Amino acid sequence: MLRGQRATDALPPAAVRIVDVKPPGSGEETRDFGYLDRLRPHDEVKLVVASRADFDWGVEVVRRHRLEGRVAVLFSPVLGQVAPRDLAAWLLGSGLEARLSLQLHKIIWGAEARGV
Secondary structure, eight states: OEETTEESTTSOTTSOOEEEOOOGGGTSOOOOOGGGGGOOTTOEEEEEESSHHHHHHHHHHHHHTTOTTTSEEEEEEOTTTSOHHHHHHHHHHHTOSOEEOOOHHHHHHOTTOOOO
16 A cells, blocks of 8 residues: 555554545645555544535545544644634534644744655
């Protein structure tokens, strides 16, 4: 399985795989979700949302693929496009078993910094 930068199937069994699901607003929308079926209980799924539409799309993906309670699900706001407070409210309102995750590297070093 390859998601992002590294093939995850080659990782040791104890390694936590944190995989992205790319919403439409990312410009790289995930269309093949087969890798979600191979996740283990200690793995995590991350969705970085640029809008309410991205969030709603992500909720649908999480529910359709039965990720709640199976793996940790994290939603992050795109810096400067979605306020963390808004995303927190959307998560609470959805009843979804998921966490808010802020991209601290962008808050600390700025959105344009690479390799940090």
